[in-house]
Amino acid sequence: MSCKHRxxxxxxxxxxxxxxEVLRDELDQFALEYSLVESYNNFLKVRNPYPFVELRELKPRARIPTVESDAQNSFLIIFTEDLIEKKHKKYIRYFDANKTTKNNLLRHKSFPDVENFNRDMKFFETRDFFSLLRSLLPIDYALLIQxxxxxxxxxxxTHFHVRIDxxxxxxxxxxxxxxxxxSKDLYEKGDEYAEDFQKKFFEYYGIPVLAGGRRTAAIVAARYFSSFPGIATIYVSSSESRALLRIDERGISKxxxxxxxxNDIKKLVDIAGMNLNNFSKNYVIARQRKNYICIFNVKYDHTLHALPSEGGRLRELKPDTNWLTVSEEQILPRPSVINHPPIPFKMVYS
Structure with a gap:
């Protein structure tokens, strides 16, 4: 995304x-907890094995299985730095009918505690904000924070059930x-060229061409907001990917x-300079016999083929080129931990 530099x-x-950015840090932790940790606990509750992502699925252009599970928490959140102007309602569908008001929420059976709703809950600074956010996440389409x-x-x-059109x-x-x-039109070089570029559009944002509705809506929204002067951060979690995809002005991460x-834990303990007990307390989500469950984060950079051309010259698309490369890999602390940083740890190509 391009936005006005600081x-x-x-x-x-x-x-x-x-x-x-301070508020976004808080939202990051909430999204990790709800998307990954709570999903893991959901699988435990229904006595199903958790479908861990294979490391090959985190490589650019990887093919991802399309198996879905109701136990995986899915959602789409759009968090914009600026107020979205009314002229954008043609494509970002937020209206009076889907404002977060008590009357509107009464129409949605999936909102469980509407009788205790008060108008201040929707403000990020309030104590009940994340409770409201959590209760609305199961509703289809996107939630809009602005x-x-x-x-x-x-x-x-401000709005729920927001469609990206x-x-x-x-x-x-x-x-x-x-x-x-x-130069102007997607089809100016023919249908095949246009189709090839649409495939690269998905690759640009790190998802497969046949990705489900939420992830497709997320990357379309990311592109739409890329022309805004302010920052927009997109969070999307899907039952197909079992991952939290985050798109912002700095790029893409999963x-x-x-x-x-x-053996991996011993390496991490050495890198972090702490004992096993301290590591487990701050980085381990759960234990499975001798295994440790942790949150792994991968950041991606765009290659030269996915950056503006030198001098703004027109160029030809080469479908076989890679548009993403892994730039950072790290083990994240548990979402509730505030005094320990991520630990660099390469796994994708190990």
């Missing part, structure tokens, strides 16, 4: 961005123009649960 912000805008109107830096969960072809065309694979053996 160096070009006013002091007021810098303060707002700093506040946004800056409130006429406030410098107060954020709220920008066509994939238009999103792909927008990216193709930016990267100079076309977080999954991994099962580590004792």
């Amino acid at each position: 160096d070009y912000l006013s002091r007021e805008e810098k303060l707002r961005r700093s506040y946004y 800056k409130r109107h006429n406030t410098m830096a107060r954020y709220a969960l 920008w066509p994939i072809t238009e999103a792909a065309e927008d990216l193709a123009r930016d990267l100079r694979y076309i 977080s999954v649960l991994v099962r580590l053996e004792e």
Whole structure:
């Protein structure tokens, strides 16, 4: 995503961005907990083995199994730095009918505690914000968190059941123009060329072409918000991928649960400079016999083929080139832990 760099912000805008990033850190931890840790516990409750992601699935262009499970928590959250202007409602479908008001929530049976709803719950700073967020996540489509109107830096969960209606072809065309694979129209070089680029559009965001609805909506939203001056962060969790995909101005990352053996734990303990007991307390989600369950995070960078061309020159698409490369791999602390950092640990190509 491209947004206005911090160096070009006013002091007021810098303060707002700093506040946004603090709130985003909190949302990161909530999303990890709900997507991964609570999903793992869901599988335990129904006595089904957890379907751990194979490391090969984290490689760029990997083929991912399409097996789904109701025990995996799925959701789509859009968190924008700025208020979304009304002109964007054509493609980002937020209206009075899907505002987070008590009357609107009464129409949705999946919202369990509407009688105790109060209007302050939707504000990020309030104690009950994450309770409200959690209760709305099972509802289809996206949840929208954005800056409130006429406030410098107060954020709220303003809308639920938000559809992303920008066509994939238009999103792909927008990216193709930016990267100079076309001059204007996606089909200007023929149907096959357009189809090939749409496949690369999915690869650009790290998901397979046949990805389900939430992940497809997530990458279309990511592309749509890429032209905004403010930051937008997209979180999507799906039962197919068993992963939390996060897209923001810095790029793409995926977080999954991994099962580590004792040899791996010994290496991690040495890297972190702590004893096993301290490591288990701060990084281990669960134990499976001799194995340790941890959160593994992978960050990706775009290759030269997925960056704007030098000098803005038009170029030809080469479908066989890789558009993503693994840039960072790390074991994350448990979501509730605040005083321990991620531990660098390479696994994808080991």
